[in-house]
Amino acid sequence: MPTYHIEMMEGRTVEQKKKLVEEITRVSVQVLGGSPEAVDILITDIKRENWATGGKLWSERH
Structure with a gap:
């Protein structure tokens, strides 16, 4: 099965990350x-x- 590597700017909550990994x-x-x-x-x-x-x-950036 796959391994996903996600790079993103910091600032997301643990809840957002939890939802993201559940959906992926x-x-x-x-x-x-x-x-x-x-x-x-x-x-x-x-x-x-x-x-x-x-x-x-x-x-x-602003």
Whole structure:
């Protein structure tokens, strides 16, 4: 089964992350088969100062 690596800016609550991993797991099992216990999800929270788009750090955006 799959292993998902999710990188996102920090700031989401534990409840939001819980819902996200529940839904990713549910859809993975629905589409790919297998059991929920076979789906791994790794979440990495990135500080806004460590993420840039278009040559600008997100910590500098307004």
